[in-house]
Amino acid sequence: MLTFALSKGRLADKIFKMLKELNLVDITIDEEDRRLIIEQGEFRFFLAKPSDVPTFVDNGVADLGVVGKDTIIEEHRDIAELLDLGFGKCRMCVCAPKEDGDSYKNIVNLRVATKYPNIAKAYFDSMGQNTTIIKLNGSVELAPITGLSDCIVDIVESGRTLRENGLQDVTTIHDLSARLVANPASLKTKYDEISAVVEGFRAILKEK
Ligand SMILES: Nc1ncnc2c1ncn2[C@@H]1O[C@H](COP(=O)(O)OP(=O)(O)OP(=O)(O)O)[C@@H](O)[C@H]1O
Numbered sequence: 001m002l003t004f005a006l007s008k009g010r011l012a013d014k015i016f017k018m019l020k021e022l023n024l025v026d027i028t029i030d031e032e033d034r035r036l037i038i039e040q041g042e043f044r045f046f047l048a049k050p051s052d053v054p055t056f057v058d059n060g061v062a063d064l065g066v067v068g069k070d071t072i073i074e075e076h077r078d079i080a081e082l083l084d085l086g087f088g089k090c091r092m093c094v095c096a097p098k099e100d101g102d103s104y105k106n107i108v109n110l111r112v113a114t115k116y117p118n119i120a121k122a123y124f125d126s127m128g129q130n131t132t133i134i135k136l137n138g139s140v141e142l143a144p145i146t147g148l149s150d151c152i153v154d155i156v157e158s159g160r161t162l163r164e165n166g167l168q169d170v171t172t173i174h175d176l177s178a179r180l181v182a183n184p185a186s187l188k189t190k191y192d193e194i195s196a197v198v199e200g201f202r203a204i205l206k207e208k
């Protein structure tokens, strides 16, 4: 039996599509569906909050997981990254009000709002810039507009949210996409089963 922790939310549809192409499971979840565990054949799937997927995999409750690279970097968990799945592409950026250009670089104690405090702190530490990190849980773009922060560290995909709120991305910190991850112990004890799944994903990715 192999157990997968999958991200609910915007990655879910693409993950389900790939699992269907692999003939592992055919999941369709509508708004009324409250199931969190789906079992089919030799597989058990958990539907977890995206930021919790590394926790399930690190603790060995799930052998495999699918999660954004942003969450992998932020959570610092003991998990093995096996494959870039090529969807959920976006960037982690420092963004600031359009009229400010890159002047955030000159602010002595920079106020940074973000859902990703570890990524933000590590980045500004590496640049030698002092910061006060302000943790938010969403709508991060509000922070510089309302005066809560000087800039934000957040995900940018199309750039539309920034544009519609008078902000711009100034610096890209990481390129991001969804990744297949594994529990390191499961990789040893269930090597053959996991290899078969990884090869399946690889074959699909090659066709694209
Ligand atoms: N605008 C976006 N475009 C493309 N991918 C995105 C975008 N925003 C987030 N992602 C990717 O999708 C993943 C899941 O995002 P989603 O919005 O579903 O969850 P979340 O609200 O960030 O998670 P949580 O509720 O655990 O904080 C992110 O971790 C990231 O890798």
Ligand SMILES: O=P(O)(O)OC[C@H]1O[C@H](OP(=O)(O)OP(=O)(O)O)[C@H](O)[C@@H]1O
Residues within 6 Å of the ligand: 137, 138, 139, 140, 141, 154, 155, 156, 157, 158, 159, 160, 161, 162
């Ligand atoms: O560049 P874009 O295509 O506009 O996408 C970027 C937006 O998407 C994400 O927010 P999400 O929709 O997850 O909402 P949130 O503010 O609640 O995190 C991210 O935090 C940005 O706000």
